[in-house]
Amino acid sequence: MEKIEFLDPEGGETLRFFVVEKTVLQGEEYLLVTEGETEEDDTAYVLRKTGEEGPEEALYEFVEDEKVLNAVAPLFSALLEDADTEVLQG
Numbered sequence: 627m628e629k630i631e632f633l634d635p636e637g638g639e640t641l642r643f644f645v646v647e648k649t650v651l652q653g654e655e656y657l658l659v660t661e662g663e664t665e666e667d668d669t670a671y672v673l674r675k676t677g678e679e680g681p682e683e684a685l686y687e688f689v690e691d692e693k694v695l696n697a698v699a700p701l702f703s704a705l706l707e708d709a710d711t712e713v714l715q716g
Contacts, residue, residue: 651698
């Protein structure tokens, strides 16, 4: 699994996540990430790409809008079908 790091703009701390899956919905890129390397019993988050800061860095935000989460959840579920992982909708 790909490991990515984010700098929290509010607290200034480095957040580390593992990318479980990527998808695109209506031209926007989304990541399904977890804090742990295994998907079992780990909380997952959906991040939306909001921009880029150079060739190696991108800007992401946590998705909190239930409509967006409910729209991307089936996409991630379909992508993860073979991995025996369930995406719970809000």
